[in-house]
Amino acid sequence: MPQSIKKNAEERMDKALNALKKELASLRAGRATPALLDRVQVEYYGAMTPVNQLANINTPDSRTLMIQPWDKSSVAAIEKAILKSDLGLTPSNDGTSIRITIPALTEERRAELVKMTKKFGEEAKVAIRNIRRDANDEIKKLEKNGISEDESRRHQDDVQKFTDKFVAEVDKILAAKEKEIMEV
Helix, strand or coil: CHHHHHHHHHHHHHHHHHHHHHHHHCCCCCCCCHHHHCCCEEEECCEEEEHHHCEEEEEEECCEEEEEECCHHHHHHHHHHHHHCCCCCCEEECCCCEEEECCCCCHHHHHHHHHHHHHHHHHHHHHHHHHHHHHHHHHHHHHHCCCCHHHHHHHHHHHHHHHHHHHHHHHHHHHHHHHHHHCC
């Protein structure tokens, strides 16, 4: 039973780490990537829809995103959603597709992106610590129902070990993203 609790906690921590990676992929680091538009929601026939479900997104070069909507009537809605997003991008519309040129990052914008990166990292660490707390609570409940105090402590130590491993992984990911953002 404690093994399944630890396995479940480890899987949940891995999911928190993957969520962090996805969030960081949507931060602009000076080059174009379709992941930049992952958080952009378009109002399409009354429903908020991710832009990647409405269009094909390509990167013809390292500084340009090309959005080709499947429904040509959605071009204006996609353009409006990109303008309203917090990405700071200006799309240009040619009637059938949208082209976004990614400008070079200013020092001020780089510092702002590093702050956002750290915020996402702290949220991931909090999620990992909450998972640790939940797992330890479940192990303590088992202590009341049959496992020894020493065994309970050993399982809690195991949970702490992989918590430390995941927190270190978050720090490593944040350092790499910060380096990427600050690269000129």
